[in-house]
Amino acid sequence: MSDATAASPIPTAHPRGKSSLFEQDALTRRRNAAETRFRLYGLTAIVVSLVVLAIMLFTIFRDGTSAFRQASLSFPITLDAAILDPNGNRAPEDLAKVTTIGYGNLIGQQFANFLAAEGIAVEGITDRDISGMVSRDAPGRLRDMVLANPALIGQTIDFTAYATGRIDGYLKGRVTMETAQLDSNVSVEQLQLADLLVERGILSVAFNSGFLTNPDASDQRPESSGLGVAIIGSLYMMVLVLIFTLPVGVAASIYLEEFAPKNRLTDLIEVNISNLAAVPSIVFGILGLAIFINFAGLPQSSSLVGALVISLMTLPTIIIATRAAIRAVPPSIRDAALGVGASKMQTVFHHVLPLAMPGILTGTILGLATALGETAPLLLIGMVAFVTNYPAGPLEGGVLDPATALPVQVYSWASRSDPAFIERSSGAIIVLLGFLVIMNVAAILLRRRFERRW
Amino acid sequence: MDDMRLVERTVEQLQSKIEAKGVQVYYGEKHALKDVDVAILDRTVTAFIGPSGCGKSTFLRCLNRMNDTVASARVMGSIRIDGEDIYDARVDPVQLRAKVGMVFQKPNPFPKSIYENVAYGPKIHGLAANKAELDSIVEASLRKAALWNEVKDRLDATGTGLSGGQQQRLCIARAIATSPEVLLMDEPCSALDPIATAQVEELIDELRSQFSVVIVTHSMQQAARVSQKTAFFHLGSLVEYGETGQIFTNPKDPRTEAYITGRIG
Amino acid sequence: MSVFMLLALVAVFSVAGYILCRQRALKGAAATGQKLHSLPNYYGWYGFVMASVPALLVLAVWLIAQPLVIERQLSGFFPPEMIEDDAARTLLFDDVRRVAAGLDVAVAQGALTEDQAANIRTEFGSIRDRLATVGVALGAEVTPPVLQAAQDYREMSHIGALGRSILTVLLSLGGLALAIRVTKPAFRARNRVEQVVLALLILSSTIAILTTVGIVLSMLSESLRFFTMYPAADFFFNLTWSPNFRGNSELGLLPLLWGTLYISFVSMLVAVPIGLFAAIYLAEYASPRFRAIVKPLIEVIAGIPTVVFGLFALVTVGPFLRDYFAEPLGLGNSGSSVMTAGIVIGILNIPFISSLADDIINAVPQSMRDGSLGLGATKSETVRKVVLPAALPGIMGAVLMAASRAIGETMIVTMGAGAAAKLDLNPFEAMTTITVKIVSQLTGDTEFNSPETLVAFALGMSLFVITLGLNILALMIVRKYREQYE
Secondary structure: OHHHHHHOOOOOOOOOOOOOOOOOOHHHHHHHHHHHHHHHHHHHHHHHHHHHHHHHHHHHHHHHHHHHEEEEEEEEEEOOHHHHOOOOOOOHHHHHHOOHHHHHHHHHHHHHHHHHHHOOOOOOOOHHHHHOOEOOOHHHHHHHHHHHOHHHOOOEEEEEEEEOHHHHHHHHOOOOHHHHHHOOOOOHHHHHHHHHHHHHOOEEEEEOOHHHHOOOOOOOOHHHOOOHHHHHHHHHHHHHHHHHHHHHHHHHHHHHHHHOOOOHHHHHHHHHHHHHOOOOHHHHHHHHHHHHHHHOOOOOOEHHHHHHHHHHHHHHHHHHHHHHHHHOOOHHHHHHHHHOOOOHHHHHHHHHHHHHHHHHHHHHHHHHHHHHOOOHHHHHOOOOOOOOOOOOOHHHOHHHOEOOOHHHHHHHHHOOOOOHHHHHHHHHHHHHHHHHHHHHHHHHHHHHHHOOOO | OHHHHHHHHHHHOOOEEEEEEEEEEEEOOEEEEEEEEEEEEOOOEEEEEOOOOOOHHHHHHHHOOHHHHOOOEEEEEEEEEOOEEOOOOOOOHHHHHHHEEEEOOOOOOOOOEHHHHHHHHHHHHOOOOOHHHHHHHHHHHHHHOOOHHHHOOOOOOEHHHOOHHHHHHHHHHHHHOOOOOEEEEEOOOOOOOHHHHHHHHHHHHHHOOOOEEEEEOOOHHHHHHHOOEEEEEEOOEEEEEEEHHHHHHOOOOHHHHHHHOOOOO | OOHHHHHHHHHHHHHHHHHHHHHHHHHHHHHHOOOOOOOHHHHHHHHHHHHHHHHHHHHHHHHHHHHHHHHHHHHHHOOHHHHOOHHHHHHHHHHHHHHHHHHHHHHHHOOOOHHHHHHOOHHHOOHHHHHHHOOOOOOOOOOHHHHHHHHHHHHHHHHHHHHHHHHHHHHHHHHHHHHHHHOOOOOOHHHHHHHHHHHHHHHHHOHHHHHHHHHHHHHHHHHHHHHHHOOHHHHHHOOOEEOOOOOOOEEOHHHHHHHHHHHHHHHHHHHHHHHHHHHHHHHHHOOHHHHHHHHHHHHHHHHOOHHHHHHHHHHHHHHHHHHHHHOOOOOOOOOOOHHHHHHHHHHHHHHHHHHHHHHHHHHOOHHHHHHHHHOOOOHHHHHHHHHHHHHHHHHHHHHHHHHHHHHHOOHHHHHHOOOOOOOOOOOOOOOOOHHHHHHHHHOOOOOOOOHHHHHHHHHHHHHHHHHHHHHHHHHHHHHHHHHHOO
8 A cells, every 4th residue: 555655646845755654764753752751751740749749748747747646654643741831821922932843853753752662663773864754844734733723732643744755755766775875865774664654554645735735845845845826826817917918908909900090000009019929028027027026116026017027928919819809700790780870889899899709718818828838027027936925815915925826836846956846846837737728628618619600 | 335435436536645434523522523434636626615613624633633632532434545544553643744734724833933934844854854955945845835935035034923824825835845745724714815815725726736635615715716626514424525616516415505505604 | 095095986986977977967868858969878987987087097197206206306315426326326215215114114013103203313223223123124224314315205205195195086076077067968978988998999009019118118228227337348249258246247148149049040950840841741741630630739839838848858858868969979968958958949949830831831822733733743842842932931931930939938948058158069068048147147136236137138138139130020021921922
């Protein structure tokens, strides 16, 4: 057949070897190989991106899930009145005079006594090692318990205390006998004792709600640090950002889409909005520091300043999304409303805005999700500070109290030296990602629910 | 049985270039082309006419497998060019398209220079060994497309800067630069003004001496002016195929007659 | 009267305005038999607006202006040489405010009477000790001029607060009265209210401009202060960065700029090929189903906060590069490095480039592709020789935007690049960037009067100018490109 083709008298301008379609010539084979390679590059690029994403999420979950679990020691404590209330009158002022050091000694002693009574012992272990297994957070908590309820004095209570970060790490596999030999913060004997305690059920790992509710804790006691303040701070900020940006963003978008004449001012505004969306976030931090803190004198580290800075950053995003939503409302709706004698303003507020609302809300939620993860500007306005007190309630001016935010907490934990804080930092990311997933799912559902085909 | 008819036709015309048998095309669920049998002759202008959506462009795009680029399209049946089934697994559409060139409805020069536009095909198919050869291919193609005299002084100018008719002739030059054996034209004049249309039609007539040309058109006058054979498509079926003169003066099928006289379409 | 009380009072007047005007309009219509020009609610809103807007505007202006005016007044207390220097001036007024606030607390707690607070003199004992008893800690003993200034500051603040309250209340009531007076059935309430709403809309849309102005002014003024303390030529051309809070710092921009550009360059080496190829595959090869699944997955990367990438750089990428590349190759032993930060920023920018490039590639008309495929070009030839050249300006724009993002990225470099300012070529060496130094100079307890702190504003200004320049260039290119196909 192909021979017949070759014989056919078709004059070609540029003669070339006639060949059957069924046989690929060398050039075509080369070209097809190049095609396959090119396609493979594309696929590789996609696979690389997804694999990196998977590795990142995997390492975070591998390191972080253990933050939600915590090793704790349970043992009885006799609250010796002679130590805790030397005057014997239960007067709050006198009780308060016993410091956490006193409580610490009591806990250490009682724990050692308890182990001796139970006959649990490891050769060569010192009392200091034994009491060193209990978190330094425990005395403070016991003291608060006693001060809140002085009737406990003299009784024997079952006390549960966090184990220190190293013991916790041992039970989670982060600390091993080998690393303990090189580590001045933990001894091999302590780990041997920990094994015995686990067997006896005195030391156990359980879900740690404190990770979500405790405030931050100092370098020496990673086990008691938590996200309480950060979650409250982020929550305050998000609510404030919503309050600041939604009305302003919607108002600006309505003006630009529905009323703005084409002139230099509106041109300037347009250019400004698109440029602001691309300004590095740290620059907004500088703005916040210079204007809100230094000039306006608002308190450093407060959620209010954080929210103001983040609002300015988020505003362009929200304006862009809102304008798209408003533009998606077909002109026929406006014509219909104007046609029955509504004013331009009534048309916008009665018809266009309600129809655009689902789109606006979707855009706003996505904008807030981005805002929730912002870190850099918050560092500059002092939200990276070490805050151990919960901010007051929203009506008591809590937005002016020092707070941190979730992403900032991730950063400040990551920059501490104790490896236990890497676990905390990853755990905080899991919480942060959890919130982001919720917000994104909400946006997707909202979009699905109200999706409208004109 | 279809074969019988086909054999009858091919007996009259020995130089059959493309033979289609039982071609079906689906776009997803839509049955766009139903059981088309046709034999297209070498060195002849064949016109496909019919109302819009009748499947004539779909069939044209089957002939160089441009439908492969549409994800939802499925083609069944056999289309043979010089006796080789172009839907055979061994056939490389890239090689096929070098053999079966195509000119589109809207002039679509690349945003490159006029020279680069024409040289593109020869370059990718490795038709020129050196710059001099490439130059001569470009010149010959532009001459054949009757564009050489208008652009020879500005080969480096961008192709998108030409007028609509010039752009379409540039696209024709681009298509013939790969020295195809068949040239498919999908309504090549629909975006052109009457003067440019006349130029392109004249060109098509000249091209007949070297190529088998298949042209889709919605203009019956154009079909009558440029083609020797005409196929009438309606609702995805090939209704009638024959000598252009016979189709326009003495259609056998009542639907063809209805279309020719303007009652459907 | 506190500001909060004042706001509450204005709110009460405004609500009263709404009710009164609405009623008056309805009554007027009933009495005269005239038809109302607008819906009754509009008359109500008119009353509301008149009672609130002018009062609130004046209140806002007053709140901003009062501290400035008082500060200027108090300048007279100090010999000119004490307040000549900007830094000293700031410190001085910080002291004045702190003492004044201390006196306020003391009065509130009853440690001082109002009279005592106003007339106490340093001769009669230590103010610092007095204030310490009520829990106000002062850094140093109070000097007589500061004390006097503080007392005057209190007095003026009180007068100011009184004036502010009276003026605001009067304006609110005046507006209310005016609104009630003009409320007649024929009054075009709706038009008036709509004008006010329109004004509010315009005001909101200017916030973008105000933000830009705020950014520029805040950075410019502090940068200028910096340049009075530290020569600009040294800042821009000195090759050393070694801040020293005891003085004698060398604050050269160049090592930071080098680190920034080097890291951005590495990030672009990662992001551009991967992002571009991913976009090409998604736009030209992928089946609709593949695309529908993979595109959102890649965009997930863009939704992850940068601090997460920072931790990834710190914990995973840094040690990996150190153990498997830097140490075996003898190029150093630092986990933080140009490579670490660059690669991670590159990953962050992949979805940015790929989704922009995807849009741009899709904007190339299908007829271009048909033309090329119809000539027998393979898909990759079509992409490389027709689609990409046609999309090139748009892709250049996307790349420039990505570069600007890489330059402005903060968290990843803070956690993954290191803190040492170096002019070095070794990519496995720790280097630092402009953004890292802005963070380190401005976090913690800082006084805004040393060049070591203020340099951060000059760095911010440089960063702002660079990124803005890149973005404007990118926008121009993209806009031009869009015109080509419209």
